[in-house]
Amino acid sequence: MRARGFLLALLLLQAACGGGGGGSPPIVQPPPPVATVTIYYLRADPFYDGWGLHLWGDAIGGSVATGWASPRLPDRIENDIAVFEIPLVDSGAALNFIAHNGDLKSPVHDMSIVPRTFGFDAWLVQDSVASQNGNIGTPYASLAAAQAALAALGDASASLDLSPVAPAASDSGLPADWSDSAAFIEIYVRGYQDSNGDGIGDLQGLISRLDYLQGLGIKGIWLMPVFESADNDHGYAVEDYRAIETDYGSMADFEMLLDEAHARGIAIIVDYVMNHAASTNPLFLDATTGPANARFDWFVWEDVRPQGWNTFAGDPWRNNGNGWYYGVFSALMPDFNLENPEVVAYHEDNLRFWLNKGVDGFRFDAVGVLFENGQAGWNNQPENHVLLNNVLGIVSGYGKRFMVCEAPDDPAAYADPSSCGRAFAFQVPGTIFNTVRNFAVDGGLLTGLGGVAGDAQPWILSNHDSFAGDRPWNQLDGDVDHYTLAAATYLLSSRNPFTYYGEEVGMANASGLTGDHALRTPMSWTADTVTAGFTTGTPFRSLSANVATHNVADEEGDAGSLLEYYRSLYRLRTENPVIGAGVLTVQSNAGDAVLLFTRAEGSAVAVVAINYSAAAQQLDADTGRSGTTFAASFGASGQRVADVTGTLQIDVPARSAVVYISQP
Numbered sequence: 001m002r003a004r005g006f007l008l009a010l011l012l013l014q015a016a017c018g019g020g021g022g023g024s025p026p027i028v029q030p031p032p033p034v035a036t037v038t039i040y041y042l043r044a045d046p047f048y049d050g051w052g053l054h055l056w057g058d059a060i061g062g063s064v065a066t067g068w069a070s071p072r073l074p075d076r077i078e079n080d081i082a083v084f085e086i087p088l089v090d091s092g093a094a095l096n097f098i099a100h101n102g103d104l105k106s107p108v109h110d111m112s113i114v115p116r117t118f119g120f121d122a123w124l125v126q127d128s129v130a131s132q133n134g135n136i137g138t139p140y141a142s143l144a145a146a147q148a149a150l151a152a153l154g155d156a157s158a159s160l161d162l163s164p165v166a167p168a169a170s171d172s173g174l175p176a177d178w179s180d181s182a183a184f185i186e187i188y189v190r191g192y193q194d195s196n197g198d199g200i201g202d203l204q205g206l207i208s209r210l211d212y213l214q215g216l217g218i219k220g221i222w223l224m225p226v227f228e229s230a231d232n233d234h235g236y237a238v239e240d241y242r243a244i245e246t247d248y249g250s251m252a253d254f255e256m257l258l259d260e261a262h263a264r265g266i267a268i269i270v271d272y273v274m275n276h277a278a279s280t281n282p283l284f285l286d287a288t289t290g291p292a293n294a295r296f297d298w299f300v301w302e303d304v305r306p307q308g309w310n311t312f313a314g315d316p317w318r319n320n321g322n323g324w325y326y327g328v329f330s331a332l333m334p335d336f337n338l339e340n341p342e343v344v345a346y347h348e349d350n351l352r353f354w355l356n357k358g359v360d361g362f363r364f365d366a367v368g369v370l371f372e373n374g375q376a377g378w379n380n381q382p383e384n385h386v387l388l389n390n391v392l393g394i395v396s397g398y399g400k401r402f403m404v405c406e407a408p409d410d411p412a413a414y415a416d417p418s419s420c421g422r423a424f425a426f427q428v429p430g431t432i433f434n435t436v437r438n439f440a441v442d443g444g445l446l447t448g449l450g451g452v453a454g455d456a457q458p459w460i461l462s463n464h465d466s467f468a469g470d471r472p473w474n475q476l477d478g479d480v481d482h483y484t485l486a487a488a489t490y491l492l493s494s495r496n497p498f499t500y501y502g503e504e505v506g507m508a509n510a511s512g513l514t515g516d517h518a519l520r521t522p523m524s525w526t527a528d529t530v531t532a533g534f535t536t537g538t539p540f541r542s543l544s545a546n547v548a549t550h551n552v553a554d555e556e557g558d559a560g561s562l563l564e565y566y567r568s569l570y571r572l573r574t575e576n577p578v579i580g581a582g583v584l585t586v587q588s589n590a591g592d593a594v595l596l597f598t599r600a601e602g603s604a605v606a607v608v609a610i611n612y613s614a615a616a617q618q619l620d621a622d623t624g625r626s627g628t629t630f631a632a633s634f635g636a637s638g639q640r641v642a643d644v645t646g647t648l649q650i651d652v653p654a655r656s657a658v659v660y661i662s663q664p
Contacts (some may be wrong), residue, residue: 181580
């Protein structure tokens with residue numbers, strides 16, 4: 001039986017192979033043996049300390065694939081080239097890889113090959129990629145091509161506009177005193193309004209919402225970075241300081257935004273990052289080729305890693321393989337060397353470039369870390385103020401321009417006229433929240449009001465950074481009474497308050513997100529829990545957690561809504577500029593139930609009282625205007641007359657704000 005079975009199996013095999021006595025069956029090729037791909041990595045300065053490959057894909061086994069924190073290191077260095085021998089399990093499947101040193105990628109693109117069709121040798125060159133059939137994620141296929149790409153490194157910045165820029169007259173048409181009491185809104189373009197259905201906010205989308213902002217009473221818009229960036233998110237890793245972020249549109253779109261905003265009496269200030277660039281900025285790509293490159297000294301380098309440094313982001317020294325560069329925020333954002341006059345001149349030319357286009361000013365990012373003087377002197381150095389004051393001179397020289405700086409731990413010093421001239425009052429939001437929660441004026445709030453350069457420190461409740469706190473809705477647990485009191489406090493107290501987009505409708509953090517992303521969500525225009533009226537496509541990020549209940553469409557026209565409350569405060573400021581521009585006199589003490597102050601400018605006097613308690617309060621305000629009639633302009637009705645001493649008696653309902661304005 002065994003022999004017959006074997007014979008039958010043999011006959012079946014011959015039949016399957018086409019055999020039948022007419023010749024020998026074809027040879028069945030066995031599967032190819034396990035192969036190896038060799039990846040060669042070339043750097044201009046051939047030191048490979050810290051550099052490795054991140055590997056993934058079906059072409060390799062699980063034991064060969066890597067985690068990001070543990071890249072595959074070179075098998076050897078041969079002829080100044082790092083060589084990696086990668087064993088395969090399937091040469092017909094994709095092998096994916098990227099060269100990196102920590103978070104620094106070079107080149108920055110993921111590479112992918114199918115060895116059986118591409119070949120079993122591939123070459124990578126720092127900051128350079130082949131482009132085959134339009135596929136930017138393709139390595140070089142020969143040593144000669146790789147060597148040619150290596151020889152071409154060092155001139156990437158030729159793609160940038162680095163030309164000097166002379167000042168040119170540009171008039172926005174805004175009033176000369178527009179900024180004296182302007183209320184601003186901070187807008188994250190990516191999250192504001194999408195115009196083309198790709199799920200990403202853009203400049204045309206913002207233009208379509210200018211009527212809303214004008215109707216709200218906004219007089220200035222701070223745009224988070226709109227320059228071409230590497231991160232495709234927040235924009236603070238700038239690749240080109242004179243180009244508009246491709247995701248947002250074109251330069252023509254930006255110029256249209258300026259024209260349309262100015263036509264509505266709204267100023268535009270843009271975010272500017274002077275401290276650092278993106279690691280993919282062509283200037284830094286050139287610098288990484290070594291000390292012989294003209295851009296090398298545009299950044300901060302050391303041959304040997306400095307010891308003992310500890311900043312808010314930990315050790316700021318980043319390994320490039322051929323040296324250590326300083327990046328206080330991350331490896332992906334190297335710090336400029338602002339001791340180099342060429343670098344400073346470049347930034348000043350960039351500022352003139354945008355001022356010439358008609359922008360109304362700048363918000364400067366991270367000004368506390370512009371200069372470093374050793375491990376104990378990396379923050380708030382004296383040179384920061386000198387540089388910023390020179391910049392202030394450039395901006396002010398254009399006329400009708402506005403400039404404000406981010407310096408969270410020492411705003412008063414940067415608000416001084418000898419420095420930036422203005423800086424956000426990051427110490428104030430917490431004192432506002434404490435005041436409304438505790439039903440009494442917090443001492444820190446009074447310090448913020450009466451401090452040195454107080455009017456030069458714009459107030460906020462929150463912004464795009466999680467270090468400044470959650471959105472107010474979250475910080476106040478959705479308590480609307482507390483929310484309106486907090487809004488009244490900063491919008492009536494600050495010369496130039498800044499509202500974070502969506503705050504005016506009570507937008508919450510996004511559910512399921514943490515950190516900055518939870519704060520940078522699509523604007524809640526409608527109750528649609530899929531699109532929020534932000535896009536016709538799929539939003540780039542999760543929506544605000546309370547989009548179904550707190551959005552523009554539902555709150556518009558509702559007299560009891562947050563949106564209409566904010567609108568009434570902005571309108572009050574617009575109709576009575578003294579509220580922002582007048583001289584401030586605080587008449588409250590810490591622990592009082594009511595914050596009471598006056599603003600006076602010429603014959604105009606505003607009396608502002610905010611009652612945080614659950615009981616109505618009656619109090620006397622010193623107006624300095626004997627016998628003057630004051631009209632209730634907010635939160636009350638009728639008129640009252642100051643007595644012969646200038647004292648005005650007013651009543652303030654529980655948990656509310658009232659404002660009286662002197663009548664001519």
